Amino acid sequence: MEKLRKSETNTANKKLDVLLSEFRIYKETNEEKLSEILKELNGIKESQTFFEHKYEEMKAKMDENEKVVQEVLEENKKLRENVKKLTETTKETEQGLNDLEQYSRRECLEFKGLPQEKDESTDDLVIAVCKKSGVNIKKQDISISHRLQKVGNNRPTIIAKFLTRRVTNEIYDNRRKLHQENRKTKSVEAKLYINESLTATNRKLFVQCLEFKKENNFKYIWTRNGKTFLRKDDGEKVHRINNQKELDSMKRM
Template sequence: MKQLKEDVEACKNEANTLEQYSRRECLEIKGIPQTTNECTDEIVVAVAKQLGVTIKKENISISHRLGSLQNQQHSKQYTPIIVKFTSRKVRDEIYNNRSKLFKTRVSEENSHQSPIYINESLTRANKKMFYQCLQFKRQNNYKFIWTRNGTILLKKDETSSTIAIHNEGDMKKNSIPISS
């Protein structure tokens, strides 16, 4: 039984790794209100421009809002936009410059504007682990949490070493609680 449980866990980890790999050209953009007849490709190009990154619609393989159309029609939504780029180089340039969005928003006088966040597109399992690691970060006074290529990274402070979380085994090894 123990061997079967280990094999199942290994298969789940491998499937999650493959699914995360298939998202390597994707980002999620959060905090942009939805408008009627919007073109998400144009929104992505405009966000990139705010970051100082010049892209064209041709750099976007596909983009759309996440969530069901029915939910989006009932109220003003800030449903995330998922975008798949034609190249990882373009995706990485946008992701690596994402902190400029916060600096731009803070410097504007329109302080009621909602913040815009750019995140990696994580699998359901990785989103769950990220949330659990985020709770751990807050409860244990860690200063930094971020993702890189689907891996969750934690750092206590500027001088501490980085903890990489790939799966629940890494969470256990680092005494990060796992909830069901």
């Protein structure tokens, strides 16, 4: 029995020696590879750490840029609001100046269709046209009158300023009698008209309304105190046009 145990012990020791020998050989063979793998893993770890730092830096910059962008957007919003307010204020100011200029013309009327004569008296011509419309005035009723410079194909025009609003209104309200005479006259050059003296802004709007009248078969167009009025036909609604926006809304009707 003792010899058997010694034999088994010797066999086990030999196997152990073989395993130890094989381990030493494996270790020597793979130690260099393991070292390279460890170096590579360390490199990857270092690279990962580097990229993490770079990511944090980039994220911080992006957060900072986003903050700047938000500030710029807020500033732009305020600027747009200011521009809108300034635009509205400018429009209100322009409208106010236009209304003031129109008010200064409240005693002025324009007489269209009077051919220019040599050594003419524009006062006498105005008096003659008023007489045709059924209103008798005197030179004392006229503050000043003169020819307006002819522009393009515009008809010859005399502008007259009267001393009182009463006289101005009486002449303007009786202009319809001239319209009746114009219907009897075939010659365009012979037709006479009395119009309010409009500011450049109101005149431009009136011309646009006149085009709208023709395009949409409206029967009537006229002005009163610088404002333009349109009516489709007798008995229908009167449309007062104060600005381009209101005319545009009429076009969409």
